[in-house]
Amino acid sequence: RIETEIQALPSRQREAFLMRYWEEMDVAETAAAMGCSEGSVKTHCFRAVQTLSRALKAKGIVL
Structure with a gap:
């Protein structure tokens, strides 16, 4: 169920979320990979969560 909900996220939110929490990249690494600012990564992750x-x-389901 969780994976289904992750796939339903907007693409940039999904990308940031997966890099940060699945691939365990830090904010700077994620920003560089996505070609955006660290603030954008934080915003995408916050909204995804x-x-x-x-x-x-x-x-x-409560985590």
């Missing part, structure tokens, strides 16, 4: 949290809670 919020979206995932809401979607999973709606399905009865």
